[in-house]
Every structure is written in C-alpha cells, then in structure tokens.
Amino acid sequence: MTGQRVRGRPRWAIFLGLASIVVVADQLAKAWLVSILAPGERLRVVGDLLRLVNSQNSGALFGLFKDQALPFGIVSIGVVGLIVWYHGSSGRNPLLSVALGLLLGGALGNMIDRLRLGYVVDFVDAGVGDLRWYTFNVADAAISGAILLLILVALRPAKGSAGPAARPDAQTPLDG
Numbered sequence: 423m424t425g426q427r428v429r430g431r432p433r434w435a436i437f438l439g440l441a442s443i444v445v446v447a448d449q450l451a452k453a454w455l456v457s458i459l460a461p462g463e464r465l466r467v468v469g470d471l472l473r474l475v476n477s478q479n480s481g482a483l484f485g486l487f488k489d490q491a492l493p494f495g496i497v498s499i500g501v502v503g504l505i506v507w508y509h510g511s512s513g514r515n516p517l518l519s520v521a522l523g524l525l526l527g528g529a530l531g532n533m534i535d536r537l538r539l540g541y542v543v544d545f546v547d548a549g550v551g552d553l554r555w556y557t558f559n560v561a562d563a564a565i566s567g568a569i570l571l572l573i574l575v576a577l578r579p580a581k582g583s584a585g586p587a588a589r590p591d592a593q594t595p596l597d598g
Contacts, residue, residue, distance in 0.1 A: 436519040437509050437526070444527025448560035449534065452543040464547070473547040477557045480541040498533035502526065517578075521571035524564040531561030 459465060459476040466473050509522045535542040544557040558566075 433514055433516060433519040434509075436516060437523040440520060440523030441527035441530065444524060444561065444564040445530045445534070448527070448531030448564070451560050452535070452545065455545045456543060459545075470551060471548065474545050475547045475557055477544040477547075478539075478541040479544050479557075495533055495536035498529055498536060501529050502533065505529065515575060517571060518575050521568045521575060523568075524571065525568035528561040528563075528565035528568065531559070531564070 455474060455476060459474065461476050461478055464473050464475045505522055505526045509519065509526075512518055512522075532542045542559070542561075544559050544562070546559065546563075547557045548555050
C-alpha cells in the first residue's frame with residue numbers, strides 16, 4: 423500500500439461518514455414524523471415560530487415541478503455519482519470533504535424518498551404568522567449547509583497561496 427492511499431483515507435472517512443450520518447438522521451426523522459402525524463397534520467413545537475408538519479413534496483426544491491418524483495429520483499442517481507466522482511478527483515481539502523459529505527447525504531436522503539415513496543417527506547415549518555419559509559427536512563438542511571461550505575471553500579485562497587493582494591507583482595484592474 424502506498425503512503426498516498428493511506429493519507430487519502432481520512433478525507434474519504436469524513437465524506438462517507440457524514441453522508442451516512444445525514445442519511446440515517448434524515449430517514450429516522452421522517453419515519454418518526456410519519457408515525458406521529460397524518461399527511462397535512464401540524465404540531466406546534468415553539469408556538470407559531472416552529473411547527474412540524476407531514477408534507478409530501480412530489481416536486482423539487484420549494485415544491486417546484488410537482489408530480490415529477492421519478493424523473494427527479496433518476497436525476498438524483500446521476501447527481502450522487504457526480505458528487506462521489508468529484509470528491510475522488512478533488513484535492514485533500516477536509517472542508518471540501520465535509521461539504522461534499524453533507525451534499526451526498528442530503529441527495530441520498532431525498533432520493534430514497536423519491537424512489538421509495540414517489541415524494542419527499544418534508545416536515546420542518548418555520549416562520550412567523552403567515553410569513554413561512556418553505557417546509558424542509560434534514561436532507562434539505564444538509565444540502566443548504568453544504569452549499570454554504572462550498573461557497574466558503576471557493577472563496578478561500580488555496581493553501582500556500584498568499585492571494586493576489588499579498589504578492590508584490592500582482593496587478594489589480596486599477597493598475598492598468
């Protein structure tokens with residue numbers, strides 16, 4: 423076994439470990455919710471600020487493209503493959519492994535619902551009065567967190583790079 427393979431294992435452990443945690447947490451939360459609430463039923467957790475609701479989303483993000491669970495389920499399989507491929511071909515950035523692990527777990531959690539049930543179970547309903555955010559689930563929260571981390575990774579300079587402002591030979595657009 424080469425030393426490079428051993429060094430790559432922790433990032434795969436982070437990636438697959440987080441993805442597994444997200445999938446298990448997502449599926450357990452959905453199973454619990456479905457066991458206590460009928461479709462459309464609501465339960466107040468923190469007054470009107472936070473409620474649980476058994477919502478069946480047959481579309482995509484924010485309920486767009488209703489009744490397209492099978493096509494989205496099939497597309498999800500391709501997305502999962504792309505996430506795994508990208509992680510394998512990317513560098514050794516542990517923050518990227520965290521982001522992609524969250525993304526993979528979220529994609530898998532919702533894909534399981536789409537292929538098994540024909541819809542995604544959403545259950546967190548947050549807002550004030552009639553001002554409500556879209557109902558979401560653990561997988562959606564993981565995907566949102568992953569997107570924020572991916573933005574952070576993209577904005578951070580590469581390790582060992584001082585960035586353009588720190589290099590004396592760097593030109594800015596105003597330098598001409």
